[in-house]
Amino acid sequence: MNGSIITKNTKFLIVGLGVIGGSYAQALTRAGYTVSCITRSEDSIRYALERKMISYGTTRVEPSLVAEADIIVFALYPEIFIKWIEDNQSLFRAGTIITDVTGVKGGVVKKVQSILHPDVEFIAAHPMAGRERSGVEYSDAAVFKGANYIVTPTEANSARAIATCRELGEILGFARISELSPEAHDEMIAFLSQLTHVIAVTLMTCTDCEGMEKYTGDSFRDLTRISKINDLMWSELFLLNKDALLAQMDAFSREFERFRRDLEAGDSDSMRATMRLSAERRTRFDKK
């Protein structure tokens, strides 16, 4: 791709081998690249080595491993990611490109760009694919198939880094690669991802549903699948994007309240018009 630094000899380093880091490792190794990793757990490394997802893994920050990498993917929680950069950036080789998978960009991208030495470039991205379980043993490169990948460049980014990050999305197997500013990304994600998680959790906790599994249909299962949530990660992501999420929650509440008034008034015509708009809009979101 025009400007991308990726060649068949490009060396990838994944920092954080969880469900997403592991899926990146699997996809990149399958595509023929050399992939090593730094992660906290020996068990995760053993698991990934046994399944040939990586060629090397370590729990220590080995200076030579960091210096050899052409592209480093950080698949860590936001605060741990920022701390890692602060502590270890002296190890980066000039020209290295850094990317991430963080679900919120506002508090992360400019912060990392501002602390990084000028000879290393951070281009942020958000793979819109995940699983409701965490840990490398749930990783699966197949989740990227048909999914969206969002690159979130700032004015600090070069065309070369953006092209590299887009090519990474293609190698991983994403169906659609887009670009958004970090701010537009966070607004979008507040609606498409964070609000949906708040709704799923609320649905699961608003009523004491003891025994209800005997009576449920698929609609309730669909709406609550993501309520099996990683509470540490998501509470951090929500707080990093608080204002945008609060605004989306309020927009949802207003529309929910409008529907409630129609129902209470028995206004069938208005309820049906809302349902028709919803059905028509939803067709655009079908997976290709």
Place this chain on the structure above:
Amino acid sequence: MNGSIITKNTKFLIVGLGVIGGSYAQALTRAGYTVSCITRSEDSIRYALERKMISYGTTRVEPSLVAEADIIVFALYPEIFIKWIEDNQSLFRAGTIITDVTGVKGGVVKKVQSILHPDVEFIAAHPMAGRERSGVEYSDAAVFKGANYIVTPTEANSARAIATCRELGEILGFARISELSPEAHDEMIAFLSQLTHVIAVTLMTCTDCEGMEKYTGDSFRDLTRISKINDLMWSELFLLNKDALLAQMDAFSREFERFRRDLEAGDSDSMRATMRLSAERRTRFDKK
């Protein structure tokens, strides 16, 4: 099964060959029973005959067909169902058992039982399986696999009719068959099914999501699958169960508001406790 009237020679008549009526026809025919149908559309009958889902179909209410049936399944909208009984019940043979698939029971079960001649028995049931599309061409007996089937008897029902209806659920392939009173059913369904549909529709209409399909992940797709809603049927079902649905909407709003306050206050501990409760409860709802 003890008391059930079903034998290998039992004749089934399906009234209303849509997505659910068609799935019943397919499952019953595969299980070796004789299945005929009465429905409005010649095309639906042709489709079902070509695929050997039924042995006979007609758009007219043929007296001999109704009189021959041992078990009649009504897969119609609630108001059309009640009207059909009023208009045609003189055709039922004494001893016939009638059942339905209606999503709300309060306004339907006692009404039908009160107008029926005493020698014909109506035992209501709700198959908790469906598809977001309507029409016989979307019918598929596989949707019953792993799903729940709820029988909703009243004091007017005999042990024989209840046993027959439960056996029908087993023949159709449901994983779990339960009994609830019509009132308990409607309360349950207001939460598990109707509230989820209101939420999905609201999520789809609360924001102008033009172009957002490029950025979406699976969580938004999951929460809005059912927003491709049949507006005529669902507005009727909502109004038939208005009080129970309003109560569930209010319970959801209160809990949503509580989460909003925690987020605004930055109360990570409280958000995380809610998320952990949600994750723990959700495991009970996994399909077997």
